Amino acid sequence: MQFTIVTLFPEFFDSALGCGLMAKASESGLVSFAFKNPREHTTDRHHTVDDRPYGGGPGMVMMADPLAKTLGSIQASSGKPGRILMMAPKGRPFTQAMARELAQEESVTIICGRYEGFDARLEELFSIEPVSIGDYVLNGGETAALSVIEATSRLVPGYMGHEDSGEEESFSAGLLEYPHYTRPDVYEGLAVPDVLKSGDHKRIAEWRREQALKITLHSRPDILQEAPLSSNDLEILKK
Ligand code: ADE
16 A cells, blocks of 8 residues: 655654554555655745735645645656545544545555645645544644554554454454453552453453443443444443
């Protein structure tokens, strides 16, 4: 899968994409990254990419032309930019479902905004999907783009190696994850729950499901509406 990242700061991505599983995935060719800098599509001496907003107000707006030329050059060189996402707080919320969708694509282009955003005409000229990673404002779209890249790449078949899957385990499908423990058995006086040492896989699965339900009810009651729940789950939630 090919990611083309449109950014004024390609160096921002160096260490994040250059370590751990992500480095392995790009070394093996499972995912690849190309960077396009809109500054390279400017004609003035200062390589200007932004200007003051019409109508006044704070901040600067990224001009349409350098971006349009950048997208045009991607179309010309690779043939297909694939889906074009624009990271912006005004966008549609990024979700695991969207990561799953993107992982099916051969190529995805991600535009990282800076300043107050882009000249709105860009969205009329190209088929661009604004995407947000949450209800807060970052300095620019680079951090957000990294989240999209990582969540998507780990769902590309082969990324996690052998039998591991990037998807949640079935006990917590659609729910937040149940708690995990490892050695030692007792830490600072706190013992690992007995059931996890029982070797009884059915009871362990039931315990994990119950924990996932309780954690989700506590931290994210909103996602319980969407989760597939059995009548037994509903009983647990009533307790
Ligand atoms: N750029 C700035 N803030 C952002 C956010 N929350 N999501 C996506 N892109 C952004």
